[in-house]
Amino acid sequence: MKVLFYYRGIESIGVEYLMSYLKMKGHNVELIFDPGLDDNHFLKLKFMKKFNQYESLLEKAKSFDPDIIAVSIPTNLYPFVNRIIPLLKKELPVPIIAGGPHVSSLPEYVLENENIDMICIGEGEEAFAELLDKMEKKLNIYDTKNMWFKKEGRIIKNGTRNLIADLDQLPFPDKSLFYEYGCFYDNLEMVTGRGCPFKCTFCNIHFQRSLAKDKGSFIRRRSIPNIIQELNEHLNRYDIKYISFHDDNFTTSIDWIEEFAELYKKEINLPFYCFAYPTTVNKEIVSQLKNANCMQIFMGMDSGDPDIRKNLLKRPMSDERIEMSAKIIKDSGIKLQLSTIFGFPEETPESMWKTLHLAEKVNPDIASGYIFYPFPKTELYEYSIKKGYLGNEEIERIKRGEGGYHHGSILKHPYKKLAVTLSKLIPVYNKTPSMFRPLIKWLMARECTKLALVIYIISIPIAFPFLGIDGIKVTLRMAWKAYRMKVKTARRGN
Numbered sequence: 119m120k121v122l123f124y125y126r127g128i129e130s131i132g133v134e135y136l137m138s139y140l141k142m143k144g145h146n147v148e149l150i151f152d153p154g155l156d157d158n159h160f161l162k163l164k165f166m167k168k169f170n171q172y173e174s175l176l177e178k179a180k181s182f183d184p185d186i187i188a189v190s191i192p193t194n195l196y197p198f199v200n201r202i203i204p205l206l207k208k209e210l211p212v213p214i215i216a217g218g219p220h221v222s223s224l225p226e227y228v229l230e231n232e233n234i235d236m237i238c239i240g241e242g243e244e245a246f247a248e249l250l251d252k253m254e255k256k257l258n259i260y261d262t263k264n265m266w267f268k269k270e271g272r273i274i275k276n277g278t279r280n281l282i283a284d285l286d287q288l289p290f291p292d293k294s295l296f297y298e299y300g301c302f303y304d305n306l307e308m309v310t311g312r313g314c315p316f317k318c319t320f321c322n323i324h325f326q327r328s329l330a331k332d333k334g335s336f337i338r339r340r341s342i343p344n345i346i347q348e349l350n351e352h353l354n355r356y357d358i359k360y361i362s363f364h365d366d367n368f369t370t371s372i373d374w375i376e377e378f379a380e381l382y383k384k385e386i387n388l389p390f391y392c393f394a395y396p397t398t399v400n401k402e403i404v405s406q407l408k409n410a411n412c413m414q415i416f417m418g419m420d421s422g423d424p425d426i427r428k429n430l431l432k433r434p435m436s437d438e439r440i441e442m443s444a445k446i447i448k449d450s451g452i453k454l455q456l457s458t459i460f461g462f463p464e465e466t467p468e469s470m471w472k473t474l475h476l477a478e479k480v481n482p483d484i485a486s487g488y489i490f491y492p493f494p495k496t497e498l499y500e501y502s503i504k505k506g507y508l509g510n511e512e513i514e515r516i517k518r519g520e521g522g523y524h525h526g527s528i529l530k531h532p533y534k535k536l537a538v539t540l541s542k543l544i545p546v547y548n549k550t551p552s553m554f555r556p557l558i559k560w561l562m563a564r565e566c567t568k569l570a571l572v573i574y575i576i577s578i579p580i581a582f583p584f585l586g587i588d589g590i591k592v593t594l595r596m597a598w599k600a601y602r603m604k605v606k607t608a609r610r611g612n
C-alpha cells in the first residue's frame with residue numbers, strides 16, 4: 119500500500135516511527151512537509167508566506183498516487199491540517215486517516231470533519247499496519263483496535279489494544295524524508311522511551327495514561343545497546359554534531375543512566391541535551407550525565423509560586439528543592455535551561471512575579487517562558503472551564519486548535535497581558551546584567567506585549583545560544599529547500 123503523510127513546521131519523531139514501521143511491513147511511504155515558515159508556533163511572520171508551497175506539495179502528492187493519506191495532529195497543528203486536507207481530498211479520492219494528541223483527546227469532534235474518514239487513538243504503529251494489511255487483502259477493516267471509522271452516517275468505535283511492550287522491537291525512526299525537507303541539520307532528535315511517571319495537570323500524559331489503563335506498562339524504556347545502535351545508524355548517514363533526547367524525563371532511573379553513560383561515552387561521546395523533572399535531579403545522576411558529555415539540561419520550574427505548583431499543577435516541590443537541583447546541574451558544568459509558564463488560571467500578578475523572582479534566584483544559563491495553553495481533556499482544561507476561564511467561544515477555538523503556548527493567552531484571564539509580557543521578556547531578563555534589570559522589569563510592569571515580542575525576536579541568538587541558533591539554521595535550510603521545490607514545480611508547469 120502507498121501511504122502519504124502530511125506534517126508541518128518541525129520534524130515529528132512520532133511520524134518517523136510510523137513511517138519506518140510501515141516500511142518494515144512492506145508498505146511504501148512518502149511525506150509532504152509544509153515548513154510553515156509564516157507561522158511556526160513560535161512566531162508569526164507574514165512575509166514568509168511566499169515560501170508556502172501547497173502547489174508543490176499537491177503535485178508531489180498526486181505523482182505519488184497514494185492509497186491512503188495520514189495526518190498526525192498535535193492540537194495546534196489542526197488549523198493547518200484543515201487547510202490542506204480539503205485540497206488533498208479534492209485531488210485524491212482516497213481515505214484520510216488522522217492520529218495524534220488532538221485526535222486522541224477529541225475523537226468524536228475530529229471525526230465530524232467531513233474530510234477525515236477514520237482516526238487512530240493512542241499508539242499507531244501496530245494499528246495502522248493492521249489496517250493497511252486488511253485494506254490490501256480487502257478484509258473487514260471496521261474491527262481494527264485503536265481505530266474509529268465513519269461508515270454510512272454512523273461512527274464505529276473500537277477498543278484500545280495493548281501498548282507495545284518491548285520498544286526495542288520497533289524499527290528505528292526513518293528520518294530520511296524529513297531530512298530531504300531540511301527539518302534537521304546538525305542536531306539529531308531522538309527518544310529513548312515512552313510514558314512519564316508524573317501527573318502535571320497541564321499535560322496530556324495523564325490523559326494518555328488513562329487511555330492505556332490495563333493495556334500494559336505505560337512507562338517503557340529501550341535498552342541502551344538498542345539506543346546506541348540507532349545513534350550509530352544516524353551518525354553514519356547524517357553530519358550530526360549534537361543529540362537532543364526528547365524523552366519527557368530522561369533522569370528517572372540512576373541504574374539506567376549509569377549504563378547509558380558508560381556506553382554512550384565509549385561509542386558516541388557527542389554533546390547532548392535532555393529533559394529533567396526537578397525532584398529526579400541528584401548529584402549521582404548529574405555526575406553520570408556530565409561524564410557522558412551532557413551539555414544542557416532542560417528543567418521545568420513552571421511556576422515560582424509553591425501553592426500554584428502544589429495545588430493547581432500537581433507538581434509538589436519546594437522552592438528550595440528547585441534551587442538545589444539547579445545548583446547541582448550548574449555546579450557540574452552542565453548548562454541549565456529553566457522553563458517557566460505564565461497565565462495559569464488563578465494566577466495573580468503576585469504569583470507571576472514570584473515566578474520571575476525564583477527564576478532570578480536560580481540564575482539559569484537560559485530561561486524560557488511559555489503561556490499556559492489548556493490542551494483539551496487535560497485536568498487544567500476541565501478546571502478552566504469549571505472556573506469560567508473558558509467560555510463556549512474559547513472552547514470552540516481550542517477544539518479548532520487555535521492559539522498556542524507561544525502566542526497570546528486563550529483564557530478569559532484578568533492578567534493575560536502581564537502573562538504574555540513576562541513570558542516574552544524572561545529570556546532576555548535572564549541575560550541582562552543586574553544593573554539593567556530594573557529597566558526590563560519596568561517594561562514588564564507596563565505590559566507592552568508588542569514591544570516585548572520585538573525584544574524577544576531580536577534576543578533569540580543571545581537568549582537561546584544553542585537551540586535558538588540551531589532553530590535559525592534549520593529555518594533557513596527549510597526555506598531554501600521549499601524555494602527550490604517551488605521553482606522546480608513552476609518549471610514543470612511551464
Ligand code: SF4
Pocket residue numbers: 314315316317318321322323324366367395
Ligand atoms: S513531567 Fe513533563 S511529561 Fe511528565 S506529566 Fe509533567 S509535563 Fe507531562
